[in-house]
Amino acid sequence: MKNLVDIHNERCIGCTRCMRSCPMEAIRIVDNKAQLFKERCIYCGNCIIECHKNAYKVYSDSFANLSKYKLNVAILPIAIYGLLNNKDDLGGICATLKDYGFDEVIELSGIYAFMVDRILDYIKNDDKTYILTHCPSVTRLVTKKYPQLLPNLLPFNPPFEIAGKVYRRFFSEKYQIPENEIGISYISECLSNFIVIKEDIDNSSIDQVFLLSDLVRNISYKKIEEVKAVKKGIFFAKIGAFKYVSNNRDILAVDGIRNVDTVLEHIDIRKIKNVRLVEAYSCTGGCVGGTFMRENPFVAKWRVNEFINELYDGEDFGIAIQPDDYYANEVTSEEGVLTLSNDFREAIKKMKRINEILTNLPNIDCCACGSPSCRAFAEDVVKGLKTIEDCRMRKGGN
Amino acid sequence: MTVSFEFAVYHEDYHNAGVASSEIKKYLTQIGLDPQLIRRIVICSYEAEMNVVIHSYGGKMVLLIDDNEIRLEIADKGPGIPNIELAMQEGYSTAPLSARERGFGAGMGLPNMKKNADVFEIASSPQGTVVKLAWVII
Known part of the structure; x- marks a missing residue:
């Protein structure tokens, strides 16, 4: 199915406004452009309201x-x-x-x-x-x-x-x-x-x-x-x-x-x-x-x-x-979208790794890396979405 | 494999009371624990956090997650609980007016923790109170 919400790459300047407004941490900035992670999104629309470049495109009907x-x-x-x-x-x-x-x-x-x-x-x-x-x-x-x-x-x-x-x-x-x-x-x-x-x-x-x-x-x-x-x-x-x-x-x-x-x-x-x-x-x-x-x-x-x-x-x-x-149809749970891994032991391992990475981060949540907080950045590194070099404020980094 | 988190809790810091419990909930959700178990743990951490805010000179909470159990240890810097047996009774409260004005201090903190934890231990002296809670992961 075609995406219902998309980002105009020529308009998006990667300013992190939408990402910081997202209550579900469902947005990341990748290569200076916003990217949506649909499985986390609850469609609150905060990102669209926050965007000052009108970069969000919503596909309504004709x-x-x-x-x-x-x-x-x-x-x-x-x-x-x-x-x-x-x-x-x-x-x-x-x-x-x-x-x-x-x-x-x-x-x-x-x-x-x-x-x-x-x-x-x-x-x-x-x-x-x-x-x-x-x-x-x-x-x-x-x-x-x-x-x-x-x-x-x-x-x-x-x-x-x-x-x-x-x-x-x-x-x-x-x-x-x-x-x-x-x-x-x-x-x-x-x-x-x-x-x-x-x-x-x-x-x-x-x-x-x-x-x-x-x-x-x-x-x-x-x-x-x-x-x-x-x-x-x-x-x-x-x-x-x-x-x-x-x-x-x-x-x-x-x-x-x-x-x-x-x-x-x-x-x-x-x-x-x-x-x-x-x-x-x-x-x-x-x-x-x-x-x-x-x-x-x-x-x-x-x-x-x-x-x-x-x-x-x-x-x-x-x-x-x-x-x-x-009367509505029964709503089904979407438990699991927020977990690090389906396997409990694996999740604990990842959590430990996240904590280790965090100790080397500035913890000022500047968002310059393209993740909504230092902790979210550490999670992204563990998930393989980002590398530690993406942090511009890292201790001992450049 | 054990992961640990430490949270500082300050005396009379009502503004931030509950923040540590929110974070605990977030981490437990991320490791994929059963939501019902998470609820029991967070009820305890919230009560514990409030107790430290209301009654103590400040302290810390430590959350330890390993493959078989979740542990929560709350330690404060005093002044201690004179009569633990009395404090464990439902409805018994020594909370000051400043706490009651905010809707806290109903005397349900410790009893609630005991009810919701698999393991409940408490030790107190004028130097501080230590509460140790644990839940078994099946």
């Missing part, structure tokens, strides 16, 4: 593919509310999308609102600390780094997956078109949503993914139609929504992938107790901080608040959602 389907449905991400000045703007965005060739444009607040009660019901069953699965990066982090917390993940699909299933059925009935002739496109606000859909496109309810940043550039803010939105769901564009709408004290909200990592660690060693649900988002501010938002997350949060004030309570969603739509 609008030409829309002609393959009889009816095209565009799903707007919940973070879209962080870009709107008022309710008319939403109509403007719909108009723009229809110019691109979409027949129907829907947004996600109804799905988010629907899931609130499902989730609150589910976590009543026992006293585990559950982890919200709205953000695929968080799910990835659990499968790769905290496999022992897999039972703590809620068994629910992310909202865009649910929307894909629900609206495919809805529009198929409405227009009397077979389900497979409807093309569902998701306009993604972040890298993780984009990649989870594309990677498993055969099992996803979404057929194509476009990037929000590519679309909003050409928005005409002309009002054409009313778009139905459910107030309770719009809160989910930003962090802390769950706590707010459910008025529940034992929900912990955390944003930013490194903070999420710390919180998961605390849950793992049971340092955090009495928390029933962890509302975790990889991006700063929640979905409004997405990789392809092109708006400061705090400004976007403010816009969401402004937008919510314009809406009335209790707007009804009115489309049936079945348990099959929201």
Whole structure:
């Protein structure tokens, strides 16, 4: 399969920014160019946000593919509310999308609102600390780094997956078109949503993914139609929504992938107790901080608040959602991506070698060698990715 | 083949409390230990680290990994535990207000360590306390 994310070698200057921002140490600089190690990546998008040379290329779909389907449905991400000045703007965005060739444009607040009660019901069953699965990066982090917390993940699909299933059925009935002739496109606000859909496109309810940043550039803010939105769901564009709408004290909200990592660690060693649900988002501010938002997350949060004030309570969603739509397939552990070797004794040997190499390194984590820390560099030497001469600050070196 | 790691822990350094345990977790994950065993070890190292931060004049933690077992040795520079039997009781705490204000000092540290380690040894004098923990790798 073609890579979904690539690096423009002519743009990359090997500055180490992306590498240092990566929470999984999945990036190295080799021959002055960034290189991604896919098996470690959790698609948080920090690298893309940090890159000041625009060297990351994301391969989204082509609008030409829309002609393959009889009816095209565009799903707007919940973070879209962080870009709107008022309710008319939403109509403007719909108009723009229809110019691109979409027949129907829907947004996600109804799905988010629907899931609130499902989730609150589910976590009543026992006293585990559950982890919200709205953000695929968080799910990835659990499968790769905290496999022992897999039972703590809620068994629910992310909202865009649910929307894909629900609206495919809805529009198929409405227009009397077979389900497979409807093309569902998701306009993604972040890298993780984009990649989870594309990677498993055969099992996803979404057929194509476009990037929000590519679309909003050409928005005409002309009002054409009313778009139905459910107030309770719009809160989910930003962090802390769950706590707010459910008025529940034992929900912990955390944003930013490194903070999420710390919180998961605390849950793992049971340092955090009495928390029933962890509302975790990889991006700063929640979905409004997405990789392809092109708006400061705090400004976007403010816009969401402004937008919510314009809406009335209790707007009804009115489309049936079945348990099959929201229950997810079991997530499998990816234990082992962080280990030095499959063989325990071999791993200990390597660890010893790493420690020996480290004693000769400056331990200032300057990153000039192209590894994110001195320790990571020592690991890379043991793995054979680098040689000790690559360290420019080495004691006794040149 | 034995690998060892040493971590310094300072008195009342709440800001960095838990950092050593995070690192321990990282290294144990890298050698491919069972996640459930890692959890037990890290629970102990965290409790031990906090104990040193709260109660002692500072000390160090040593992690030793070999083919058959994981050992964790925590040694501080005093002032020692006057009554170990009492300290081993759940809920018994001598933590100062400064620790309790931060949500620590519930009196579960030593009992938790004993519960989660395969081998638990403790010795204390006014010159310092030494806790030795070990886990067998099956």
